[in-house]
Amino acid sequence: MSPHTVVTWAAVGLTCSFVMAGQVRAGEFYEKHGVAIDGYDPVAYFEDHKAVKGNDTLAYSYKGSIFWFASPSHRDRFTTTPERFAPQFGGFCAYGIAEGTKAKSDGDVWEIVDGKLYLNYDRGIQTKWTRGKDVFIREAEAQWPSVQSSTFVHQ
Structure with a gap:
């Protein structure tokens, strides 16, 4: 393999890794540190009428993103009808x-x-x-x- 071919394939690999990194960063939901909506409990906006950070021990995966919840009841409500709260x-x-x-x-x-x-x-x-x-x-x-x-x- 010529040096030019090696450099070309290295550039392709680097480009693909950037594209993949971008896809992870901008998935179905806005994520920060791997958690949807920066760890806020989506049910709390509706039930508590305020922004409340969730707890990582009360997590649920929806459409490939991890959501955190402030209480088991919030997590349960979300799992029943996620499209209502997402x-x-x-x-x-x-x-x-x-x-x-x-x-x-x-x-x-x-x-x-x-x-x-x-x-x-x-x-x-x-x-x-x-x-x-x-x-x-x-x-x-x-x-x-x-x-x-x-x-x-x-x-």
């Missing part, structure tokens, strides 16, 4: 999705609209999102099919 747009920033990009979200920056959980990047973005949320939700729903497969997440 955040919209995979827990990525709802405003970012409306703008056509995946962006991280902050579990403390959230809102339930028509029984659905939406997360945002930060409080400043949430202020913009809240002012036009009905339009942004429609835009995000239209963008999601194409944005969903993106492996890049704006941090």
